[in-house]
Amino acid sequence: MKAIILEKAGGVENLQYKEVENPKLDDNQVLIEVKAISINPADVKVKYAEEGLNMIYGNERPVVLGWDVAGVVSSVGKNVNKFKNGDRVFGMINFPGRGKAYAEYVASPQDHISLIPENITFEQAAATTLAALTALQALKDRVRKGDKVLIQGGSGGVGHFAVQIAKSLGAYVISTSSGKNRDYLLSIGVDKHVDYTTEKFEEVLSDVDFVLDSFGGNVLLNSVKVAKRGGTVITLLGNEISDEIGNLAKEMGVNISGILVQSSGDDMELLRNYLESGEIIPNIYKTFDFADMAKAHQEVETGRTVGKVIVKL
Numbered sequence: 237m238k239a240i241i242l243e244k245a246g247g248v249e250n251l252q253y254k255e256v257e258n259p260k261l262d263d264n265q266v267l268i269e270v271k272a273i274s275i276n277p278a279d280v281k282v283k284y285a286e287e288g289l290n291m292i293y294g295n296e297r298p299v300v301l302g303w304d305v306a307g308v309v310s311s312v313g314k315n316v317n318k319f320k321n322g323d324r325v326f327g328m329i330n331f332p333g334r335g336k337a338y339a340e341y342v343a344s345p346q347d348h349i350s351l352i353p354e355n356i357t358f359e360q361a362a363a364t365t366l367a368a369l370t371a372l373q374a375l376k377d378r379v380r381k382g383d384k385v386l387i388q389g390g391s392g393g394v395g396h397f398a399v400q401i402a403k404s405l406g407a408y409v410i411s412t413s414s415g416k417n418r419d420y421l422l423s424i425g426v427d428k429h430v431d432y433t434t435e436k437f438e439e440v441l442s443d444v445d446f447v448l449d450s451f452g453g454n455v456l457l458n459s460v461k462v463a464k465r466g467g468t469v470i471t472l473l474g475n476e477i478s479d480e481i482g483n484l485a486k487e488m489g490v491n492i493s494g495i496l497v498q499s500s501g502d503d504m505e506l507l508r509n510y511l512e513s514g515e516i517i518p519n520i521y522k523t524f525d526f527a528d529m530a531k532a533h534q535e536v537e538t539g540r541t542v543g544k545v546i547v548k549l
């Protein structure tokens with residue numbers, strides 16, 4: 237099969253389109269013929285340093301990057317009881333471990349995937365994986381009807397799902413982005429938009445029940461300042477919770493923690509329901525051919541994408 241491989245850490249020039257062996261299937265795994273892949277900042281960052289690759293792949297080289305796929309089940313292990321050949325499936329495979337998604341075929345534990353709703357394309361399904369799971373896992377047991385919720389960077393991969401999930405949970409949703417993404421954010425349900433290029437959110441917001449941060453630094457520090465006593469700040473960059481930020485949260489009575497998304501078939505089922513009902517609509521910003529993976533990485537590296545970048549097979 238064809239795959240995008242990395243012999244050693246480095247820039248996009250190290251991503252090579254090559255022939256490799258098909259994956260071997262365990263008894264609890266399904267083999268997915270991949271139709272679409274989504275690309276995350278995590279995919280893009282991990283390629284740069286050997287330490288990062290070692291943490292995930294040990295000394296295995298070359299490596300196949302990637303976690304997010306949508307495709308068709310082409311064979312099943314002998315203990316698989318949830319899926320059969322021909323099923324359309326999607327999921328985030330083995331995160332934060334070896335997903336090996338940049339390939340024509342991917343072996344996935346049956347507990348990491350769900351069926352794709354009939355009204356959803358492979359590209360839309362692939363988009364609704366790591367970023368959507370992150371938003372879901374951050375919000376689902378923390379946000380309640382009527383809460384005032386602030387989603388930092390609502391136009392991003394995680395952010396645009398977080399806005400829509402918060403809305404479906406009955407929250408009043410505030411979100412930041414630059415002015416060019418204001419209309420998009422209002423169109424997906426944002427009640428109040430803050431353009432971070434012209435306004436300081438910490439000067440116009442207060443008493444927020446829940447903040448989702450994906451930037452760290454001053455955005456995280458100021459997120460704590462706008463949260464109400466007893467409120468919650470969740471950051472996707474847990475190592476950005478410095479002593480200063482942790483102490484401020486303590487003083488202000490704000491709960492703060494970092495999260496790391498986990499593969500989960502049960503959560504994929506929840507996303508499936510959201511997609512089926514139309515409560516979440518993934519935004520596909522750009523689509524690239526498989527052999528153009530380097531261009532897809534470069535697009536995500538701009539930090540300016542709206543929703544998700546997808547690679548089609």
Ligand SMILES: NC(=O)c1ccc[n+]([C@@H]2O[C@H](COP(=O)([O-])OP(=O)(O)OC[C@H]3O[C@@H](n4cnc5c(N)ncnc54)[C@H](OP(=O)(O)O)[C@@H]3O)[C@@H](O)[C@H]2O)c1
Nearest residue numbers: 277370389391392393394413414450472495496497540541
């Ligand atoms: N811990 C975890 O499990 C986990 C999971 C997923 C992602 N992450 C991390 O979370 C971060 C975000 O991921 P992502 O996929 O959502 O990123 P992304 O899609 O690349 O985010 C791009 C968006 O961020 C917006 N943006 C940039 N600077 C901003 C600012 N100062 N304020 C508000 N919006 C801003 C941009 O809008 P404008 O063009 O309008 O500025 C753009 O739409 C990454 O660092 C990623 O590695 C962590």
